[in-house]
Amino acid sequence: MFWRKRNERSVKAVEPTALYCGREVRIGLDLAQHQLLWPELTERVQFAEKAGFDGIWDFDHFKPLYGNPNGPCMEGWTLLAGLAAKTSRIRLGVLVTGVTYRHPSIVAAEAITIDHISNGRLEIGMGAAWHQPEHEELGIPFPGLKERAERLD
Secondary structure, three states: OEEOOOOOOOOEEOOHHHHOOOOOOOOEEEOOOEOOOHHHHHHHHHHHHHHOOOEEEEOOOOOOOOOOOOOOEOOHHHHHHHHHHHOOOOEEEEOOEEOOOOOHHHHHHHHHHHHHHOOOOEEOOEEOOOOHHHHHHHOOOOOOHHHHHHOOO
16 A cells, blocks of 8 residues: 655555554445345355455345336345345445435334344444435435434434
8 A cells, every 4th residue: 555645756655554543444245236136136145255245235225226117126124134044244234224214213123133133243324315206206205405314313
């Protein structure tokens, strides 16, 4: 790893531990469950686990974001529960769970369940949500950014 200080011409080598504060780098895989069914998804995740990936992340959407809009798209939290039962080491998470899709107590119950199924391998990411057309199609209110951000408190 190399870096250059501002106004310096020479490049100085830096130990990776200095850049990462002594923490090791972990590599995850974005599962992107658009247009995929259960057999292919489990095959991909089991392959990632055997290949040494540290985690897999799916997304919190109910319809594909690209390709055939009516194609398969497994719901993220339910999918994690199934993948937790099919794996043993790899960490599992939703990239960003939009605060608009579910009541916080439902997210908490889902997270507790998956954490138990996975023996503590769940990672949680929360965000303000963004995909207004999906909300409209599903009949879910899509408040302004300020209200969505306040829900994260």
